[in-house]
Amino acid sequence: xxxxxxxxALSLAAAVFFVVLFSSVFPSVQSHHVCTHHHCSxxxxxxxxxxxxxxxxxxxxxxxVLLVWVLFRFLCPSVFVEGKRIESxxxxxxxxxx
Numbered sequence: 177x178x179x180x181x182x183x184x185a186l187s188l189a190a191a192v193f194f195v196v197l198f199s200s201v202f203p204s205v206q207s208h209h210v211c212t213h214h215h216c217s218x219x220x221x222x223x224x225x226x227x228x229x230x231x232x233x234x235x236x237x238x239x240x241v242l243l244v245w246v247l248f249r250f251l252c253p254s255v256f257v258e259g260k261r262i263e264s265x266x267x268x269x270x271x272x273x274x
Contacts, residue, residue, distance in 0.1 A: 192232070195228065199225040199226075206218050
């Protein structure tokens with residue numbers, strides 16, 4: 177049984193997908209329109225689509241940076257620990273002559 181949270185997540189992902197798709201396709205389809213150069217609604221919509229794609233790209237970049245930071249923070253904690261000596265057989269000067 178699909179939970180309400182999963183349905184909401186899928187709906188949100190589908191909405192973002194269609195916004196990106198529309199914002200990418202609309203400017204290329206309407207690039208050769210007849211422009212009046214004064215409050216042209218098509219030019220305003222093209223500008224809005226370009227701004228939407230740009231802002232979604234910024235959000236995706238920051239989300240990726242945050243994801244990488246979280247992954248490194250929890251998967252490689254020794255990178256973020258300062259002043260802690262990592263002990264190994266070499267640093268403990270264990271003699272392995274047996």
